[in-house]
Amino acid sequence: MKFTPKQVFAVSFLAFVLSGFSGLIYQSIWTRYLGLVLGHAAFAQTLVLALFMGGMAFGAWWSSKLVNRHGLRVLRTYAIIEVIVGIAALCFHFIFVQGTDVFQSSILPNLGSEFMVSAFKWSWAALLILPQCVLLGMTFPLLSTGLIRLSDKVTGEVLGTLYFTNSIGAAVGALVATFLLVPAIGLPGAMATAGIINLLAGVLVFSISRGENPGTKQIEISHVSDTKAPHHAQLILWCAFFTGLSSFVYEVAWVRMLALALGSTVHAFEIMISSFVAGLALGSFWIRKRIDRLPEPLIIAGWAQLLMGLAALSTIFSYKLSFYGVANLTTSLAPNEGGYVLFNLASAAIAMLLMFPTAFFAGMTLPVFTASLLRSGGGEQAIGKVYATNTIGAICGVFITVHLLLPFLGLKSTILLAALIDIALGVAIFHKLYGLRQPRYLTATCLSILAVVVVAFSPKLDEKMLVSGVYRLKQAILDTNSKVLYYRDGKTATISASVTGSHMAIATNGKVDAAVQMNTAKQPSADEETMIMLGLMPMLYRPEATIGANIGFGSGISTHILLGNPKLKALDTIEIESAVIEGAQVFGDRNARAYTDPRSKIILDDAKTYFAGNNKKYDFIVSEPSNPWVSGVASLFSEEFYKFLPHHLNENGILVQWIQLYEIDFALVASMMKALGNNFSDYDMYISNSNDLIIVAQHKGKLSASTSQSFGSVELANELKRHGLTKANDLNFRFVANKQLIEPLINSGSLAANSDYYPVVSHLAPKARFMQSVPNDLFELPFSYIPFVELLTPEKRAPLTTYELNTNSSNQRFFYLSQAFAIAKSLNNSGPVSAVLDEDMRKNLAIMVSSQRHCTILDLNDETLHATIRVHAFLAANLPQGIVDPRSNQGIFGCAQDKLPSHFKLVQDFLSAVAKRDLPSMAAFGQQTLDTPELKKIDILQEMALCSAVIFHVQQNNRAAGHALMTKYREVRQAPNTRALRKLLAVTVQPSG
Secondary structure, eight states: OOOOHHHHHHHHHHHHHHHHHHHHHHHHHHHHHHHHHHOSSHHHHHHHHHHHHHHHHHHHHHHHHHTTSTTOOHHHHHHHHHHHHHHHHHHHHHHHHHHHHHIIIIIGGGSOSHHHHHHHHHHHHHHHHHHHHHHHHHHHHHHHHHHHHHOSSOHHHHHHHHHHHHHHHHHHHHHHIIIIIHHHHHHHHHHHHHHHHHHHHHHHHHHHSTTOOTTOOOOOOOSOOOTTGGGGHHHHHHHHHHHHHHHHHHHHHHHHHHHHHHOSOHHHHHHHHHHHHHHHHHHHHHHTTTGGGOSOTHHHHHHHHHHHHHHHHHHHHHHHHHHHHHHHHHHHSOSSHHHHHHHHHHHHHHHHHHHHHHHHHHHHHHHHHHHHHIIIIIOTHHHHHHHHHHHHHHHHHHHHIIIIIHHHHHHHHHHHHHHHHHHHHHHHHHHHHHOSOSHHHHHHHHHHHHHHHHHHTSOOOOHHHHTSOHHHHOOSSOOTTEEEEEEEEOSSSEEEEEEETTEEEEEETTEEEEEEEOOTTSOOOHHHHHHHHHHHHHHHHOTTOOEEEEEOOTTSHHHHHHTTOTTOOEEEEEESOHHHHHHGGGGGGGGHHHHHOTTEEEEESOHHHHHHHSOOOEEEEEEOOSOTTSTTGGGGGSHHHHHHGGGGEEEEEEEEEEEEOSSOOHHHHHHHHHHHHTTOSEEEEEESSSSEEEEEEESSSOOOOOOOSSOSOHHHHHHHHTTTOOSHHHHHTTEEEEHHHHHHHHHTSSSOOOOSSSOHHHHHHHHHHHTTOOOHHHHSGGGOSSOHHHHHOGGGOOOGGGOOOOTTOOOHHHHHHHHHHHHHHHHHHTOOOOSOOOHHHHHHHHHHHHHHHHTOGGGOOHHHHHHHHHHHHHHHHHSOTTSOOTTSTTTTTTSOGGGSOHHHHHHHHHHHHHHHTOHHHHHHHHHHHHTOGGGTTOHHHHHHHHHHHHHHHHHTTOHHHHHHHHHHTTTSOOOTTTHHHHHHHHHHSSOOO
């Protein structure tokens, strides 16, 4: 079948849309794959990008030589390359997994030196993707050459259209991969999809290349050209290089700036990249039909470069609009799925407003430079030369921005320098073509220089706005009484430390990672309790430990506490960003040992990379990274990571893992816990401050904790006293469950175990954060009205004398305990309650006391009965064993026992059994309660009774009987404070299969 030139053009443009679509998928997915080998540090990320773009640059250069080969069918060659790339993509996952397993388990540990480890890792990374990158780099020069050969007059239009189609495909591909492919089918599926798309593009072009004549004439330029054109070749190539450099300086700087406003999630990152690429695409689209009309198209490139620089300079002032825009979005949008969709759409609009003008002009330059070089007599190889030179400039732009400009100059000066480069390019083009004597060029040059001077001497970017965390806290700028103590644009993130009053915090990209109350006379922050518990857990479970590791420096307090153990001989703290180490010094003596103790070693590296390259084992590893919704962090909560860690633990070594319980849902927490549980035989679960989960896990065997009554040195004990964490049982009070108890609930989660290859957490956690989700199934368990932990894990039951009230704790259990003690004391003394009560408890207590005072037991209405039961159920569940006996004195109803109806006595008996932790009696009285008609309307009592009876059967390992009870009494309505426990019991006794 013979195709017309019009049909060939249409099919080729469609194929190049598909090629661009798959190309951005490759860049995104390859970076994730290789990050698993190289780590997610900036060094690794930039080298992955260098491999990608360097390969493309070499491919473009190679194709510029190849197109001159006699008899070459360029369209058919393009089609074959697309097919080869597609086949390689289909095989990539298998090759990666098999090869990586071999070199991590057998090769790296035996290499001996860090240099050899690094050299081998980068060689492996290059071998994986470099061949495909070279082939991808050949595609644009080959396809454009083939189409221009078929064109009689529209070389500029062909080039502009190809740049547009490839870029718009890339912009869409980035979004589809992130929002659809990876969440649905994981990295292997996304890679395979991209491969199939390349195969389709290859087949399409191959079908239209059948009639291609290998002897087709070389490109002939028939347009009128400036007589000076042949002398422009060197200028054009230098411009292509520097505009590539400046464009990527902008991209990296703006992504960092927008991450401070939109959040550093994987979704926000891809939206930003897609917005920038879309701007490039539209610039190419606008210029495509104008290039061939101009006697000297290079002049339009001069204006484009000048306008690029001026547009970039404007963002140094307009960035504030993005922060105010996000503040309005977060306060006006509902925290639901629809709101999250709108937030992402609005985020794209904000990113476009900031980046679009500059990206639009940048998109014009490459088609113009390529067409100009063709007119300069560069021949067909000009296409590959411009593309290769521009790509090399882009590589340099990424490297110098990440490793030099941002760390040493900051955001403002980085953007200013890139804008100065573009303005200088525009001026150079004007001078080369016409000189600067013409008024319009001289005026444009002077105004541009004036703009640079104005921006250079303008105030620096508002640090209180940049670090506000507006995407979470909904305020575009920190409070007026807040002060930024430290600010640095690091290689991987922007790190800041701020203080409000005596409350100090360190943040990454505006997200507070640790907050500390510096005034020791005031109540400690909630974060302090978590960080201190992380440091104490190794002492509780492995008091004999001599060597440990801590992943994530944060405030440095966890490292400081760990070093309070005099038996510890060495502690490695692995941190990815040097600015965190520098910024955390603001906490002074609160983290002093992290910096001054000779046992402390701080390593700047990715944790997995460091462990893999050092054949070292530890008695414990503490992992406290940032939140899993932050891009790249979820890989520290993955099945592959938890499979990897035991290789670096000594026998009976433990992992201490932090997981957030705020701005996340149960399914995501369960996904991370499944990944951990699949690779560790046992774990214990604690809640430190009601919002943070701490897991202590052992790879093989059963966990056992020390019964030591104190932690570490005298100095450490003095520090801990303020936090009420001086003894082992102070930690036991925060115990939630062990693996055996909680695993049925964890396995009921709707998501699979989080995996590096199927990263459900990194893609769903940003939405959960926006929706302010709470994992109620875990969050509510410690506050159940049935003390199931003491009943099913008696080894964690603390003696009465250890339940000292910790008024400094932010853990909600201490609040409930203080209420319970105060209510019990008030009832015994008939005096006022000496604690702050929540509204419901205050109301119930008032109703109950009024009834008791008048001894109206025979006339109790439902309201009084319910209130009385709620108060005493609260007391029975929250007070330590034996403090209150509902059957003592006058009982819970305040009247002589001989006046009580039998069902009231049953209530007393049941609650007394709960108070005494007498499980057989709880089950017996609970069964009677379930079958007593007068008590069926009291939801909380019915659910407590059902849970008690089922717990008894679980303890007796008679899960069938427990399941029969849950089935028989399934009509019992759920009540507050027992809903989560009932769900746990339901899945526990559920028959297997």
